[in-house]
Amino acid sequence: MRLNPLKSLVVVGLSASVLLLGACGDSKDSASDPSTAAPSASTTPSASATPTAAKIKASDNFDAVTATGAFAKSPKVKVKSPWAIDKTRTKVLSPSDGQVVKAGQTVEVNYYGVDGRTGKKFDESFSTGKAVAFSLDQVVPGFSKGLTGQRKGSRVLIAMPGADGYDSSGGNAEAGINVGDTLIFVVDLVDVQLNAPAGDTVKPKAGLPTVTAAGDKVSIAVPKTDPPTKLVVQPLIKGKGSKVGASDTITFDYRWQQWSDGKLLEQSYGDKPASYQVSGLLPGMQQGLVGQTVGSRVLLVIPPALGYPDGNATPKIAKGETLVMVVDLLFTQAGQ
Incomplete structure (x- = not known):
């Protein structure tokens, strides 16, 4: 064996699980950071009280979303809210011929997150001046689905329904995310595991x-x-x-x-x-x-x-x- x-x-x-918990940290912003898996409802007291979003007709395209700006610069994202996506979808904003990301690999990214229901930003890393690294096994499903198959050096737009975001943890009250909310991310793939x-x-x-x-x-x-x-x-x-x-x-x-x-x-x-x-x-x-x-x-x-x-x-x-x-x-x- x-x-x-x-x-x-x-x-x-x-154990690997203890190391993973240590990596997630306990800082105030960690719950809304895509580099950490969504916390479970049992460990987030406010999660059960997070309201369910009103039903929004789900789109199958990005026509209501615009994202502008150059790679490595904080983007400007506009959403005709309230807005939702039917399934996790990705759009390449700035292409690259860099290495392809494989499922479960470690990546280093900068990201900008917007709630499709409100059209408001709930988290971002660009202002810190430091990219975030994590394994795609450690993030919410939509983030992993959206980045797998993309290329190092590219900027991509990802939209994920609540089922691939924070629904399993009852939303995220601290970040203002309700159950059912579509999450929108602009992601710069800075580095990829060899x-x-x-x-x-x-x-x-x-x-x-x-x-x-x-x-x-x-x-x-x-x-x-x-x-x-x-x-x-x-x-x-x-x-x-x-x-x-x-x-x-x-x-x-x-x-x-x-x-x-x-x-x-x-x-x-x-x-x-x-x-x-x-x-x-x-x-x-x-x-x-x-x-x-x-x-x-x-x-x-x-x-x-x-x-x-x-x-x-x-x-x-x-x-x-x-x-x-x-x-x-x-x-x-x-x-x-």
Whole structure:
């Protein structure tokens, strides 16, 4: 049976759900932020009191909505309200030939949100001067549907009915959103998670484990020699993206094995990439990945002192074991 990806690589054994809750935060504006999933009615006392919007005839087009402005600039959005859409729809306002967004990927965006019932803005990120990054698995369904298939560098207009917005949580009273309200977003796709490492190939030093890759299959051949006693950080592909910071959250593929017998411990290849805060990873990973660039493939040889000096129960790792890891850096999100 496949092991839970990366669970044992985290210094503090936090579950993915706990990390997700931490990412959502508890700030006053977080509930209306599209980078957080809609809160449940049970956790939002005012949600049950949110009134249901009067029935509005749903449109199948954007004729009643205009959005103007250049990419990276706050848009001007006008709606002939009250207005509603029949299903989640997307219109490309500024096209791009950038990377295509896939379902469940991590993206970085700027956004401007308007309630179709009132025609009023309820949230936006442009005035903060900082784009917002999140996984499309963590947002309301309409936001994910609207961005999947779009391209990095494009500006898109998304409209979603209440069923794909905040209806499941009883609306959002704090943001003035009623059950049934159509939500309208202008979204600039600033960055998109890579599907694979991309950059310049680097020739590794002699005597290190050999990494072989074919599609989404990556293998590591460990030499039958004594392991190095110090941390080894060997880029195999040097990416051209942003540098990883010590407080960042990174999205990455990985495979790790034992030096002693080459036994596979865990991997994400062929499955979904992992996403964790750098500060929560093993010390050897922190030291080896900070300063590396997105798009890079990095080989790490982690001595016991920077891994599991006393061993580990699951997966079973003996005391004093040296770890060998390949990491593909696909995205980094700067810490708050």
